[in-house]
Amino acid sequence: MTAQITAAILGVLLAGSILYLVRRDHLHGPYALWWLVVAVATLVLGVVPRSIDWLARLTGIAYPPVFPIIVGLSLILLRLLQLDIQRSRQERHLRRLTQKLAILEEELSLLRRLQSGPPVRPSATPAEKKPDTVN
Amino acid sequence: MATVVRGIVRALGCDVLVVNDASTDATAGIAQEAGARVIVLPLRLGAWGAAQAGLRYAVRNGYDLAITLDADGQHHPEELPALIAAHDAAGAAVTIGACPARLSQAKRIAWSYFRLLTGLTVTDFTSGLRVYDRRAIRALASRQASLLDYQDIGVLMLLRNKGLPIHEAPTAMSPRAAGASRVFSSWLTVFHYMVATTVLCIARVGGPVRAAAGGKA
Numbered sequence: 001m002t003a004q005i006t007a008a009i010l011g012v013l014l015a016g017s018i019l020y021l022v023r024r025d026h027l028h029g030p031y032a033l034w035w036l037v038v039a040v041a042t043l044v045l046g047v048v049p050r051s052i053d054w055l056a057r058l059t060g061i062a063y064p065p066v067f068p069i070i071v072g073l074s075l076i077l078l079r080l081l082q083l084d085i086q087r088s089r090q091e092r093h094l095r096r097l098t099q100k101l102a103i104l105e106e107e108l109s110l111l112r113r114l115q116s117g118p119p120v121r122p123s124a125t126p127a128e129k130k131p132d133t134v135n
Numbered sequence: 136m137a138t139v140v141r142g143i144v145r146a147l148g149c150d151v152l153v154v155n156d157a158s159t160d161a162t163a164g165i166a167q168e169a170g171a172r173v174i175v176l177p178l179r180l181g182a183w184g185a186a187q188a189g190l191r192y193a194v195r196n197g198y199d200l201a202i203t204l205d206a207d208g209q210h211h212p213e214e215l216p217a218l219i220a221a222h223d224a225a226g227a228a229v230t231i232g233a234c235p236a237r238l239s240q241a242k243r244i245a246w247s248y249f250r251l252l253t254g255l256t257v258t259d260f261t262s263g264l265r266v267y268d269r270r271a272i273r274a275l276a277s278r279q280a281s282l283l284d285y286q287d288i289g290v291l292m293l294l295r296n297k298g299l300p301i302h303e304a305p306t307a308m309s310p311r312a313a314g315a316s317r318v319f320s321s322w323l324t325v326f327h328y329m330v331a332t333t334v335l336c337i338a339r340v341g342g343p344v345r346a347a348a349g350g351k352a
Binding site: 088091092098100101102103106 | 154172173174175176177178180184187188191192195278281282
């Protein structure tokens with residue numbers, strides 16, 4: 001019976017802290033939903049360990065204790081994959097925003113100079129550009 | 136730096152843009168003094184991120200031709216008119232200023248490996264001296280090109296997959312006056328570069344993939 005109490009305590013603690021974080025707005029939008037599902041799952045599996053045996057029988061897993069391990073690991077892997085996809089997207093956004101910011105900044109300072117003084121210099125047709133790879 | 140900027144102005148009489156990749160030394164000021172426009176990236180984006188910033192500047196300001204060259208003095212501004220002539224004659228979207236003589240044995244082996252892998256017939260993959268026309272500028276300023284890291288094979292494969300012709304013209308180069316190659320500085324980075332580029336090649340084989348969706352930065 002003690003094992004069941006341990007499992008229940010762990011489940012309740014995890015679910016509780018996730019719920020707390022979601023309520024405090026520390027988790028945003030879709031992540032909150034994901035973690036709420038995780039919270040409910042740990043709560044159910046922790047409080048009613050019999051459900052694991054039932055699920056294992058349902059999925060044809062001969063040794064029920066590995067069921068939560070298999071499911072948990074797969075979900076973690078999927079989540080990691082999704083995280084990296086998101087990180088790549090954010091990296092793309094960050095790079096483009098950085099470039100745009102630099103371009104707009106130059107434009108702004110050019111406009112300021114034109115406004116306050118005589119024209120700086122006329123522009124020719126073909127462009128020349130050189131990324132500074134020294135630094 | 137000032138010599139390079141003044142050399143370009145003397146050779147072509149065109150606008151010069153220097154991209155400062157988040158460095159805080161006096162280089163930007165010196166370049167400005169020499170008559171270049173300078174854009175300063177607030178975060179360090181690396182070689183390609185800086186080059187792409189320049190290409191996006193070219194798109195925004197409607198330039199028809201963009202030349203990229205390294206600011207460390209290894210590319211000679213006085214070679215540029217000949218390079219542009221070669222570019223026009225070939226009708227290519229991009230012309231690489233190649234200097235096969237400067238390649239080390241290790242680089243030669245690496246490049247023939249990448250030629251085999253990509254099917255590109257380029258001898259000098261990493262040359263930073265390139266002429267891009269309007270089509271190439273548009274293609275490379277796109278979001279699709281934003282996750283590349285170097286101005287080399289990934290860039291060329293993107294252009295190739297869009298059906299843009301790539302040309303190479305021989306040119307003279309000198310050893311770097313300052314700084315060292317980013318890629319070929321230590322065996323660990325070489326290994327990292329080889330693996331990353333191989334993955335990129337394999338991922339891009341077989342033509343364009345739908346670009347990731349998302350808002351415009």
